[in-house]
Amino acid sequence: MNKIKFSKMHSxxxxxxxxxxxxxxxxxxxxxxxxxxxxxxxxxxxxxxQILLVKKLDNSEEKFQYKIFNADGGEVEQCGNGARCVKKFLFDKGFWTNNNLILVARENEFSVQSKNNEDFIVSLKVHGTQPDDVGLDSTISKKIGKGETPFL
Incomplete structure (x- = not known):
């Protein structure tokens, strides 16, 4: 049976x-x-x-590839809590000892900062704040049926 090393982390x-x-x-x-x-x-x-895979990006001194898989097996674009764990993992294992880290997950690139590998700050990409950006109906409230009270 083949074995691989992993760390179990919480955030x-x-x-x-x-x-x-x-x-x-x-x-x-x-x-x-x-x-x-x-x-x-x-x-x-x-x-x-989630299962998080990380490796040094080819042709880069400072970037790491970051793959994020949900428990159902699907790959997702970003996870802030996971990024915190990856930063701590890389530091603890000696793969990256600087305070600032750049992770690349699919097309997203974001940074994880820390001081002495404590108090992490993750800068995630904001995909949009308008209803159309996130696939929502822009109607906030609509009257349904008879009466004067709107159903939200």
Whole structure:
């Protein structure tokens, strides 16, 4: 049976499995949805809200690739609590010891800052604040049925 090293981490009520992705790890664990679900399962696996993969980006001195998988196996774009754990993980393992870190998740690039690997600040991308930006109906309230009281 093949084995991979991982860390189990927690941040503000979320728990994560954090893995530093090497060539060997990629060969053993190909990160299929079924493998992610099995690993994240709280009764039959390790159990986690998300599985986080991190590795140094090729051709970059200061950026790390950051892959985020929900427990259902789907990959997502960003997770602030996970980014905090990744920063601490990289520092504790000696992969990155500077106070500022740049993570790249899919097309998103964001920074994680800390002082002495404590008190983390994560700068996430804001995707939009208008109803159309997030797929909401712009109607705030609408009268339904008879009467004068609007149903919100």
């Amino acid at each position: 503000l009520g979320n728990d994560f499995i954090v893995i530093y992705e090497t060539q060997t790890v990629s060969e053993i664990f190909n990160f299929k949805e079924s493998q992610i679900r099995r690993m994240a399962d709280r009764k039959k696996g390790i159990g986690a809200d």
